[in-house]
Amino acid sequence: xxxxxxxxxxxxxxxxxxxxxxxxxxxxxxxxxxxxxxxxxxxxxxxxxxxxxxxxxxxxxxxxxxxxxxxxxxxxxxxxxxxxxxxxxxxxxxxxxxxxxxxxxxxxxxxxxxxxxxxxxxxxxxxxxxxxxxxxxxxxxxxxxxxxxxxxxxxxxxxxxxxxxxxxxxxxxxxxxxxxxxxxxxxxxxxxxxxxxxxxxxxxxxxxxxxxxxxxxxxxxxxxxxxxxxxxxxxxxxxxxxxxxxxxxxxxxxxxxxxxxxxxxxxxxxxxxxxxxxx
Amino acid sequence: xxxxxxxxxxxxxxxxxxxxxxxxxxxxxxxxxxxxxxxxxxxxxxxxxxxxxxxxxxxxxxxxxxxxxxxxxxxxxxxxxxxxxxxxxxxxxxxxxxxxxxxxxxxxxxxxxxxxxxxxxxxxxxxxxxxxxxxxxxxxxxxxxxxxxxxxxxxxxxxxxxxxxxxxxxxxxxxxxxxxxxxxxxxxxxxxxxxxxxxxxxxxxxxxxxxxxxxxxxxxxxxxxxxxxxxxxxxxxxxxxxxxxx
Amino acid sequence: xxxxxxxxxxxxxxxxxxxxxxxxxxxxxxxxxxxxxxxxxxxxxxxxxxxxxxxxxxxxxxxxxxxxxxxxxxxxxxxxxxxxxxxxxxxxxxxxxxxxxxxxxxxxxxxxxxxxxxxxxxxxxxxxxxxxxxxxxxxxxxxxxxxxxxxxxxxxxxxxxxxxxxxxxxxxxxxxxxxxxxxxxxxxxxxxxxxxxxxxxxxxxxxxxxxxxxxxxxxxxxxxxxxxxxxxxxxxxxxxxxxxxxxxxxxxxxxxxxxxxxxxxxxxxxxxxxxxxxxxxxxxxxxxxxxxx
Numbered sequence: 001x002x003x004x005x006x007x008x009x010x011x012x013x014x015x016x017x018x019x020x021x022x023x024x025x026x027x028x029x030x031x032x033x034x035x036x037x038x039x040x041x042x043x044x045x046x047x048x049x050x051x052x053x054x055x056x057x058x059x060x061x062x063x064x065x066x067x068x069x070x071x072x073x074x075x076x077x078x079x080x081x082x083x084x085x086x087x088x089x090x091x092x093x094x095x096x097x098x099x100x101x102x103x104x105x106x107x108x109x110x111x112x113x114x115x116x117x118x119x120x121x122x123x124x125x126x127x128x129x130x131x132x133x134x135x136x137x138x139x140x141x142x143x144x145x146x147x148x149x150x151x152x153x154x155x156x157x158x159x160x161x162x163x164x165x166x167x168x169x170x171x172x173x174x175x176x177x178x179x180x181x182x183x184x185x186x187x188x189x190x191x192x193x194x195x196x197x198x199x200x201x202x203x204x205x206x207x208x209x210x211x212x213x214x215x216x217x218x219x220x221x222x223x224x225x226x227x228x229x230x231x232x233x234x235x236x237x238x239x240x241x242x243x244x245x246x247x248x249x250x251x252x253x254x255x256x257x258x259x260x261x262x263x264x265x266x267x268x269x270x271x272x273x274x275x276x277x278x279x
Numbered sequence: 280x281x282x283x284x285x286x287x288x289x290x291x292x293x294x295x296x297x298x299x300x301x302x303x304x305x306x307x308x309x310x311x312x313x314x315x316x317x318x319x320x321x322x323x324x325x326x327x328x329x330x331x332x333x334x335x336x337x338x339x340x341x342x343x344x345x346x347x348x349x350x351x352x353x354x355x356x357x358x359x360x361x362x363x364x365x366x367x368x369x370x371x372x373x374x375x376x377x378x379x380x381x382x383x384x385x386x387x388x389x390x391x392x393x394x395x396x397x398x399x400x401x402x403x404x405x406x407x408x409x410x411x412x413x414x415x416x417x418x419x420x421x422x423x424x425x426x427x428x429x430x431x432x433x434x435x436x437x438x439x440x441x442x443x444x445x446x447x448x449x450x451x452x453x454x455x456x457x458x459x460x461x462x463x464x465x466x467x468x469x470x471x472x473x474x475x476x477x478x479x480x481x482x483x484x485x486x487x488x489x490x491x492x493x494x495x496x497x498x499x500x501x502x503x504x505x506x507x508x509x510x511x512x513x514x515x516x517x518x519x520x521x522x523x524x525x
Numbered sequence: 526x527x528x529x530x531x532x533x534x535x536x537x538x539x540x541x542x543x544x545x546x547x548x549x550x551x552x553x554x555x556x557x558x559x560x561x562x563x564x565x566x567x568x569x570x571x572x573x574x575x576x577x578x579x580x581x582x583x584x585x586x587x588x589x590x591x592x593x594x595x596x597x598x599x600x601x602x603x604x605x606x607x608x609x610x611x612x613x614x615x616x617x618x619x620x621x622x623x624x625x626x627x628x629x630x631x632x633x634x635x636x637x638x639x640x641x642x643x644x645x646x647x648x649x650x651x652x653x654x655x656x657x658x659x660x661x662x663x664x665x666x667x668x669x670x671x672x673x674x675x676x677x678x679x680x681x682x683x684x685x686x687x688x689x690x691x692x693x694x695x696x697x698x699x700x701x702x703x704x705x706x707x708x709x710x711x712x713x714x715x716x717x718x719x720x721x722x723x724x725x726x727x728x729x730x731x732x733x734x735x736x737x738x739x740x741x742x743x744x745x746x747x748x749x750x751x752x753x754x755x756x757x758x759x760x761x762x763x764x765x766x767x768x769x770x771x772x773x774x775x776x777x778x779x780x781x782x783x784x785x786x787x788x789x790x791x792x793x794x795x796x797x798x799x800x801x802x803x804x805x806x807x808x809x810x811x812x813x814x815x816x817x818x
Contacts, residue, residue, distance in 0.1 A: 114630045114764075117623060121765025125746070205761065215768035219748070221761035222634050227782050230758060231775045238771055358533045373530035374614045399534035437539040437550070484535070490543045498552055 013189070016197060017046075024176070024193045024243055029156070029251045031164045039165025043157040046195060047147035052157040054165040056137035057086050085129030087136045090120040092154065094143040099196075119154060122208060122217045128168040137167060148195040149177045151206045151220060156248060163252055171211030172252075174245045175218065178237035179204030180229055190232065192240045203229075207237035212245055214238050288323040288340060300333045310339025343444030347372050347480040349409035354430075354450065356438070356478030357417065359400045367396055369404070369417060371480045376414050380404060384418040386427040394432070401433040401484060403476050433476060436486030439497045445504045449477045461510045462499045465517040471495065495520050530615075532742055540743050544731045550739065556780060558735045561791065563681055565799045569708060570686030574678040577737060578668035581675050583682035584661045587689070589700065592648065592655040600647020601657035604632050604679060612667040624671070631672050631762065632662070635717045635751040636679055639759035646712035649691060649698055656688060658711065669737035672749055676719040681792055684713055685799065717759040718788050720781035721749045729767045732777060734784070750778055752785040 014020060025046030034040035039054035092112050096104040105112060119139070127137070139161065141154055152175035159172050179202045181189045194204050203225040208218035216234075225233070286298065299307065299321065309315055312325045323329070327342030349355070349371065357369035360377055368377040380402065385394045396402065404417035419430040441449075448460045463475065473487035473496050485496045499520055503513055532540075540550060547555065559577030566573070570585030592599060606629045608616040616622060636642070647656040660679055664671060687708030690701045723736040723744035736744060746766025751759040763774065 110626055110630055110633075113626050117627065118764040121746075123765075125765060125767050209771075210768045213768075214771045216763060216771050216774055217768050218765055219761055219763040219774060221758060222638060224639055224757045224759055227752065227756045227758055227778060230761070230778050234771050234775065358531075370530075397534065399531065399537070401533050401535050433535065435538070436535055438533055438536050490539075490546050490548060493539070494543065494548055494550065494552065497550070 015191070017195065019193075021190055022192050022240075024240060025195070027244065027247045029160055029248065031160050031251060031255045037161075037165075039161045039163070039167070041157050041160035041164055043153055043160060045149055045153045045156070045193065047145055048149055048153045049143075049145040050150075050153045050157040051142045051144060052154075052161040053140050054137065054158075054161045054167070055140070056165070057132040057135035057167070058138070060087070060134045060136055084133065085124075086127070086132035086134075088120045088124045088127065088129070088139065089136055090116045090123070090139045090141065090158075092116050092119075092141045092143065094146070098143045098146045115151060115154065118151065118218055118220070119158060122155065122173060123158060123162070125217065126169050126171065126173045126210060127162065128170065131168060137162075146196065148197075148199045149193060149206070151218070152176050152208070152244075155208050155218070156244060160248060160251065164255070171213070172245060172248055173208055173210055173217055174241045174248060175206060175208035176237055176240040176244050177204050177206045178233050178240055180225065180233060190236050192236060203233075205233050205237060207234060207241060209238055209241045209245075212242060286329040287327070288329045289326045290322075290324050292323055294321050294323065294329065298329065298331060299338055300331050300336050302333075302336050305336040308335065308337035310337055312340025312342055313338065341444075341447075343442055345443075347443055349378070349406045349415040349480075351406055351409050353406045353409075353479040354477070355404060355406060355417070355480045356433070356476060356482040356484055357402050357404060357480075359396045359398055359402060361398050362396060367402075369402060371415065378406075378415040378417050380417040380419065384420055385431060386420050386425065396432060401438060403430050403433055403478070403484070405430060429476070433484050433486070436474075436484050437493050437497060439483045439485065439501055441481055441483050441500060441504045443479070443481050445500075446477055446479050446481050446483070449483070450479060459510055460503070461513045462503050462517060463496075465514055466496055466499060469517060469521050471521075491524055495524060532739055536739065537743055540739065541725055544725050544733065549733070551737065553735075555732065556734045556784075558784070559737070561677075561788075563677075563792070563795045565681075565685055565795075570682050572678050572682035572685060574674055574681065576670060576674040576677075576735070578666055579670060579674050579737075580664075580666040581671070581678040582663045582665055583675075583678040584663075585658065585682045585686040586661070587656050587658050587686075589649065589654055589698075590657045591653060592651075597652035598648050599644040600655040602637060602642055602644055602647070602659075603657070604629065604636065604660045604662065606632065606662045606664070606675070608664050608667070612664040616667075627764075628671055628675060631719065631749060631760070632675060632679060634760040634762070635676055635719055636683075639715075639717050639751070639753075641680070641713065641715055641717050641753075641759075642683060643712040643714055650693065650696075654698060658683075658686075658688070667738065669739075669741045670721060670735050672721050673719050673735065676717070676751065677788065677792065680716050680718060681795070683711060684716065684792075684796060686711055715753040715755065715757070716789055716792065717751045717753045718785045718792075719749055719751045720784050721747055722777045722781070723747045724767065724769060727767075729769045730773070732773065734780070748774060748777055750781045752782050754786050754789040756782060 028044040030042045032040060033042045034053055037053035037055060041052050043050050092115055094105050094112060096102050139158055141157065143150065155173060155175040159174065162169065176192065177194050179191045179194050179198060181191055181202055191198065191202065194202065203223040205219060205221040207216060209215060210217055288294065301307065312323055312327060314322050314324050316322060323340050325340055325342045327340040330341050331338045355371055357371045357378060360368045360370050365382055367380040367382060369380045371378050382388065382393045388394055402419060404419050406415055407418045408416035419427060421428050471492045473485055473492050476484040483500055485493050487493045499517055502508065502516055508516060543550065549555065562575040564573045565571060572583045574581045590601065592601065606625055608622065608625045609618055610616050647658065649655050660682060662675055662679060687710055689703065690706040690709050692699050720734065723733045723740060724746050725731040725733065725744055729745050733740060746763065746769065748763040750761045753759060
């Protein structure tokens, strides 16, 4: 990975795409991309491009009553439903054109199912689902291009779309990846926001936190790493999540300003979701 | 009671005629587990211990079945699933259809003041209607007097699963002699303050001020059940558990 | 009527209250595993694991097939899980529930992706013939913590398994039956084992190891981490649910490492016991071609 091997400071080395170890990729996000859906968002983390639409809260499907449990231990990919709170149903479609080689993934793919369950459980914990008993909040995610950090991008896009739909939540869930290089010379160097090539070769984890805190919503680690390095990776990812959080808040704030300009919302009118303008 | 030790019968066995109590004036009453093939054949249909009662002139088979079949007059502990217009739907055993508990079948319940039972609440009720063709029905009042007699919602405490045989023995009037269950008496004698409710459908509810007491009682009951402890072993178990805690 | 029986409100409240006082319903400590028992079958590669009332049965089988076209130098290694109504009436045959999918994904990540089994050693003739090792996992009884028990059963079965010996002369491949040549063990690189932590309480601050079924139904979230005895994390998964402090997760990881070392020693012991049982008369020492160094 490092281009410059003769430097005395390993952390100054550049990665394949010219970033330093703690540079996030270009995060571009747009909210309300689809007028027809209740909430929608489009997010790019570097070359990973994800679209998300939210429909709901809407009336519960009759067939759900047969398989509803309070914690979603059995049944389909849905969070707590029924009298307890709204169910968060997540559906992910990965386009066959999204990766370098064209590969068509069926609906029954267990990896996709795992992603759906993860997102559904994570969002069910962050959203105020108790306000909408017996309803369903349906999220539909489409992956247009994959270049690493897929779960993180999906979660960030879902967050924006849910904010756009106006569904109350305690804080913004944000996610990011962090990894370690195994540089031959020095100890492992940290890396943040890995792309596909780095993900294939290096140990990395995806971490999702709630807002600005250090409370972990999702942690997924699928590669082998020494136990002692786990703490470093988690700290790294938590810091990266804070940067992502700042960017997402900025996106939401700009959207709010735009809505005020348009006249969709009266300036100064108090809303359920107060905007605080950072100074 | 059988004098030559417990008689174990299997389905289809012949019953020794000398065991059948016979009083000239009274008709022989058949209890669960036996089938009468006229004119005078008695065949056991389940495997268990053949028990007789000479005073009441009755004969039946004691067996430890797997699944609870509701019978009229049984006291059971059920979990409220949901409440509909006139009834509560109560689960007696998992994976069977629900039993119906009328909303008015509580003490002091009128059309205006209905009991407030949330889904997931426990009730101690009596089976008032049970046959093969219909869902069982429950009630929380005694039909004659209109008083609750301890029936009704159960608050707090913890629910434990036991086998049907142990539940039946716990519900016997003389549970020490007939049922050989001494656990609860021993625990009470050891100074623990707790209350219990036993459901014939294999559930025991235990409540107490302290969490530890509930845990000890629950563990004692479950160990008695799983390991088929005799009265002496039960006493030893209680002593051991009390010592562990104090 | 496949519907998971839900715990009543009383049980819910009581279990949480007891945990807040540091007590579990069955009297265990918060980080205590239930009783573990492992029996091997007479055939190689059969493991029957009991963890409290949870019972898992794993069987390994091998056959010769053609390798995947995009991986001509690797053998095939698959793990299939079966949750039948025998385990719990809420499972249906052939209908994958969420539990089953998560279980098979976790086993996949822990055992397959971490390269516990060297698939290159399964290759016989590159591009044409290779071994296909298949682990069939049956859950016989579900009383919580299927993940830890299944991983242990899979690892035990794979380490116990012996595949038939082969030899290649030129282009011909000879596979020897067990009668001709003693079967050889698989090329096992490391033993990954899982530990699952369940969290309770609104802040998810009560941590419990090895939850039984009731505790699993009442937990707010869970974290599964797999280690091998060398201290490498093979995978970690906390998939949603209530948020947990990062420091708590790190501490769980350290506790898990100790537990995995303990479990690995226990597993080694069981395997040694089994080989002694088979090795009546010191036959293995005669057959083995190793020199004493």
